[in-house]
Amino acid sequence: MMAASTALALALWLLLPPVKVGGAGPPPIQDGEFTFLLPAGRKQCFYQSAPANASLETEYQVIAGAGLDVDFTLESPQGVLLVSESRKADGVHTVEPTEAGDYKLCFDNSFSTISEKLVFFELIFDSLQDDEEVEGWAEAVEPEEMLDVKMEDIKESIETMRTRLERSIQMLTLLRAFEARDRNLQEGNLERVNFWSAVNVAVLLLVAVLQVCTLKRFFQDKRPVPT
Secondary structure, three states: OHHHHHHHHHHHHHHOOOOOOOOOOOOOOOOEEEEEEEOOOOEEEEEEEEOOOOEEEEEEEEEEOHHHOEEEEEEOOOOOEEEEEEEEOEEEEEEOOOOOEEEEEEEEOOOOOOOOEEEEEEEEEEOOHHHHHHHHHHHHHOOOOOOOOOHHHHHHHHHHHHHHHHHHHHHHHHHHHHHHHHHHHHHHHHHHHHHHHHHHHHHHHHHHHHHHHHHHHHOOOOOOOOO
């Protein structure tokens, strides 16, 4: 009977929507990723809302484009410059604790006049709101009688698994970005190798034809023909 109660409570905790305690609060900030094309000589900025007293991790990477570099800046909601990097291929930065408001992320390619860049970036939040939701679940589904297996241990294990799975997804996304950058770099190298190989073959053929014509001219009989 106690095992059945435990299974029922766990199923409710996994399937039912979270219960808000003390009124409806703001929705949690979701992690996000984005890939965009930054034209030559242009600067593009993005704004991301963040809650107070949380952790914000920003990762970016230039996937394609000559030089694989870009200028990056990160500003706080108060306009304070937190990060400034010049002509970097990638970077990882953490802001902790965050301020409530909109953070400004800017990618600048104004130093390049002809080459556009393909840029990937990802935002990862670690908010305290998750802990508050867990407390709401505890009040909603914890039975009055004592259980053989503690609900707190079950919830802690599930939260640990969820956190590790989310981190694994983020790492896989970052690895896909690395793979895309390497593939674009290899394809660009292959195109350059093929082009210069074709040029070398054409030059060799031209030199061979000129050598044959020159040798034929040397061995031609230039004696006058008798009449």
